[in-house]
Each structure stands twice: as C-alpha cells, then as structure tokens.
Amino acid sequence: MSNLSKRGLTTAVICSGPFLKLGQAQARVFGVSELPLLEIQHPLGGQSIDGVKARADHAVAQFVKLLKEKAQ
Numbered sequence: 001m002s003n004l005s006k007r008g009l010t011t012a013v014i015c016s017g018p019f020l021k022l023g024q025a026q027a028r029v030f031g032v033s034e035l036p037l038l039e040i041q042h043p044l045g046g047q048s049i050d051g052v053k054a055r056a057d058h059a060v061a062q063f064v065k066l067l068k069e070k071a072q
Contacts, residue, residue: 016042
C-alpha cells in the first residue's frame with residue numbers, strides 16, 4: 001500500500017476502531033503518514049455476511065468521498 005501511495009495513486013487502508021493507532025504508526029514507519037485510514041466498526045471477525053457487507057458499504061462510502069475530495 002505504501003508503494004502505491006508513494007507513486008501518487010489514491011490509496012487507503014481499512015481499519016476497525018481499535019486498530020487505528022496501529023495503522024497510523026505503521027503508515028509513519030513506511031513513510032506515508034498521510035495515508036488515509038477508513039474506519040469500520042469492530043469486530044469484523046465472527047460477523048454474519050450482512051454485518052460484513054454493512055462494514056464494506058461503510059468503507060466504500062468513505063473511499064468514494066476520498067476520491068471526490070482528491071478530484072477537486
């Protein structure tokens with residue numbers, strides 16, 4: 001992901017709430033501290049297919065917003 005971001009491609013990482021700080025730290029380590037983190041509800045594991053789809057829909061909506069902001 002960091003290589004794609006460094007090449008100028010719009011990228012993001014999906015994280016559930018408890019992993020946001022870890023995601024931010026890893027982004028700094030890999031030299032992409034501005035890498036957007038798309039937050040989904042925790043936990044992902046053990047969810048029904050509908051629960052997973054709802055989290056995916058939420059992440060997609062955040063990514064679409066990010067793409068629109070970058071296009072301006």
